[in-house]
Amino acid sequence: MKSIQINIIFILMSAPLSLWGQNPDNSIAVLDFKPVGIERKQAETITERLRIQLNKTGAVQQMNRKWIYDVLRREGIKKIKCITPECTADLGNTLDVNYVVTGELIKEGDSTFTIDINMVHVQSRITKKSKRITVEGDLGDIVVELELLAWNMMWLKPPEVLLAKQRLGRHDPDVVAMLKPRTREDALKRAMWFPGMGSIYRGNIVPGCAFMGLELTFMGLAINSQMKFNDLKPGREDNLEKYRAATIADSIKKYVDILDRIDADMKNENKNLLTYSVSAVGIWALSMAHAYYAKQKKDEFAYFRPVRFTYDPFTKQASISWYFL
Numbered sequence: 001m002k003s004i005q006i007n008i009i010f011i012l013m014s015a016p017l018s019l020w021g022q023n024p025d026n027s028i029a030v031l032d033f034k035p036v037g038i039e040r041k042q043a044e045t046i047t048e049r050l051r052i053q054l055n056k057t058g059a060v061q062q063m064n065r066k067w068i069y070d071v072l073r074r075e076g077i078k079k080i081k082c083i084t085p086e087c088t089a090d091l092g093n094t095l096d097v098n099y100v101v102t103g104e105l106i107k108e109g110d111s112t113f114t115i116d117i118n119m120v121h122v123q124s125r126i127t128k129k130s131k132r133i134t135v136e137g138d139l140g141d142i143v144v145e146l147e148l149l150a151w152n153m154m155w156l157k158p159p160e161v162l163l164a165k166q167r168l169g170r171h172d173p174d175v176v177a178m179l180k181p182r183t184r185e186d187a188l189k190r191a192m193w194f195p196g197m198g199s200i201y202r203g204n205i206v207p208g209c210a211f212m213g214l215e216l217t218f219m220g221l222a223i224n225s226q227m228k229f230n231d232l233k234p235g236r237e238d239n240l241e242k243y244r245a246a247t248i249a250d251s252i253k254k255y256v257d258i259l260d261r262i263d264a265d266m267k268n269e270n271k272n273l274l275t276y277s278v279s280a281v282g283i284w285a286l287s288m289a290h291a292y293y294a295k296q297k298k299d300e301f302a303y304f305r306p307v308r309f310t311y312d313p314f315t316k317q318a319s320i321s322w323y324f325l
Contacts, residue, residue: 027061027097028054029068031080033117037107042139046105049143053150060154063097071095085120085127092122099128101153105142108134113142119153129153184292191291195284198291207294211287215280222276229269236262 030051035043047065054062072080075094082088082102092100103117112134119129131149135141144165151158182202191198195215199208236259243255 026059026099027063028099028101028119029063029092029095029097030054030065030101031068031091032065033103033105035105038105038113038139043105046139046143046146047103050101050146050150053147054154057151057154057156059156060099063095068095085118086125088118088120089122089125092120098122111138112136113139115142115145115149117146117149182296187291188288191284191288195287199287199294202291202294203297204290204294205297207290208287211283211290214283215287218276218280218283222273222280225269225273225276229266229273232262232266232269236266 030047032040033043033047044065051062051065054060071094072078072091077091077094080091080102082091088100088102092098099119099121101117101119103115106114106116108114115131115133115135117129117131117133118127120126121128133145133149135145144162147165148158148162151162184202187198187202189198190201194212196208196210196212199205199211201208239255239258239262243252243259246252246255
């Protein structure tokens with residue numbers, strides 16, 4: 001989402017809070033979680049889902065797995081056995097990143113898993129985020145918890161779809177509907193029902209609302225012109241009867257002038273009606289084209305928030321940020 005960001009900075013003299021300041025310039029490396037009771041490949045796949053979700057937050061630069069392990073191999077590090085923040089910080093220095101995330105995925109029983117995750121600040125060599133979560137369910141439920149954790153680590157509110165997954169379960173019909181791809185064809189069908197609906201369905205909120213507003217405006221103007229045209233009819237018929245009954249030249253001329261003015265007004269309203277109707281049809285067509293061809297903006301309508309509060313414990317600065325579409 002393209003945005004304009006305006007920051008108001010407050011210098012805080014109090015002790016640092018354990019919050020994460022949003023800063024896209026911060027880099028973070030997520031190491032593969034250690035598997036306990038599950039296959040290594042499963043742990044790698046689940047860890048990758050965390051990386052993907054961190055990228056979606058837009059609050060940090062997440063280093064991809066291939067680059068991380070290529071660097072470590074070049075430095076002669078083939079196996080990672082870090083259990084202390086200091087050791088993890090050393091890996092972060094090797095990778096030249098600001099933060100390193102490590103963790104374990106532990107299978108406690110047939111449907112019970114534990115996620116143990118730590119985020120270490122490389123420069124201070126201190127664990128800035130530590131979380132241990134017990135999950136009842138399967139590996140898919142672990143993924144949901146990690147995706148939520150990615151947003152919590154950045155101190156951001158997770159998307160509504162992730163909260164719904166956790167609250168209702170990822171197989172709930174409402175959640176499945178939220179996850180259903182918003183196809184061009186479905187957007188086109190909605191745009192055919194009313195302009196703007198297809199664009200909003202695809203996440204293009206501003207254009208969708210604009211199409212709706214323009215369509216309602218032109219429809220309102222067309223209806224108003226039709227009403228004015230209809231209001232002129234009785235007056236014309238009444239004056240036409242008087243014209244036909246008139247026998248004096250001045251009266252005839254008077255009613256001719258009145259009828260000419262009424263005809264001119266009716267012609268003008270009829271022209272306006274045609275203009276507004278054609279415009280309404282044009283907006284409808286443009287809305288359908290936009291719904292089908294415009295690029296989708298995923299989840300924007302679900303979780304976009306125009307105002308955010310952040311705190312950076314290392315600079316002791318808090319900021320309020322406004323984001324505009």
